[in-house]
Amino acid sequence: MSSAKFLIRLAALLGLTFLVGCGVSTVTIEGSFPTPNISKLPLNVAVYYDQSLRDFAYMEYSETGAQEFNVQSGQSHIALFNAVLPAMFDGVVVIDSLDDAVAAEVDAVFTPLIEEFQLALPTKTKLDVYEVWIKYNMRLATAEGDYIADWVLTSYGKTPTETFRSTEAAINDAAVVALRDLASSFSLSFAQVPEVRDWLAQL
């Protein structure tokens, strides 16, 4: 009887081990983002992080359709914008609702959104690099909610395969490169966006 119980337990354990091995692996993107060395614009800006950005996660599926990697990057995007925006503008406040913008007495409200996220793994591409590609929609409006600009930005990051590095660590590294790419292109191109440039000229 005890031997039968032992066998059942062993089978259950083996089954669980098998299931865990087949489960989805969660990768929470973590990295440090330097403050950009750029000239500040004389603006007070409010930033609104939509819930979809805060909770943003991307699911990568295997070739058989099974969930493989759950890449959570919402909080790292917020950390990135919190590092970049104060270097770009004289004043930056984070607001919890778009309705708070008027009370914050800001010149504009900035709302970043992620539209698309793509992950390319060496097992699928047959290249020796992990790649991350992200498409953003950047929105700028007045404190009253009037349209100023709405533009698309893409960012790209890659990292080479290494012998003693896990897939999760490589995905994280590629995503951090993509986030740095976003920070560099956003901070350097902001004032060149045609609608933003026209609006800045009016101020």
Place this chain on the structure above:
Amino acid sequence: MFEFINQSHVRSVRGVLLAALAVLAGCTSTTVDEFRQGETGIASDEAVVILGRRQASDYETRSEFVQCVGDRMARGEGAINVVPEQEFVDAMFPWFEPRTAPLRTRDLEQLMAENVVAEKMSEFGIRYIVWLDGFTETTDRQGSISCTIGPGGGGCFGFGTWEDDANFDARVWDVGSLTNVGTINTDATGQSYLPALVVPIPLIARVEANACSRLATQLKDFVNGS
């Protein structure tokens, strides 16, 4: 008696094989080409930064190789002050990211027109920027090794071999004159072997390490103007 001869025979074959492979493993050939386009020299309060090119779609210069070259340039006779790559790139953010880094000296000239960049460059005391571009490729994999394990023990038997080729370009930009003062190319090739007689014995050709060492020595001499 037969068992004794057999074991002794295996031992001597193993010994000869190991000795031959150890000699062969040392066979790494490295070629260094230098093309000088301008005068060089560096003061004791000036520094060099070595940066890896990461614009190519299918490879990128490994930061470990960049660090290896920097470490070797910073020690020994004629040592040079080398600013670590990550420290420089972070301090210069966002101007030296893969998308924004200057690809030509003309771009560097434009970049230096930005006060924040010029100030940081002067703060670090950067006299030369060295751009490293290249990778190590493994080709001609041959042979096979099989391993077995059983109640009485385990072991591997077989033979594997492959060739490594490390090819790196170093372009030296003079931050003072905003010109390209020279290019150094290093190409190192070597054959690695993995014989397995019970235990696999890796005899690895240290191709990238040799490329790093030779390139660093050449770069040090080049920057010092010797």
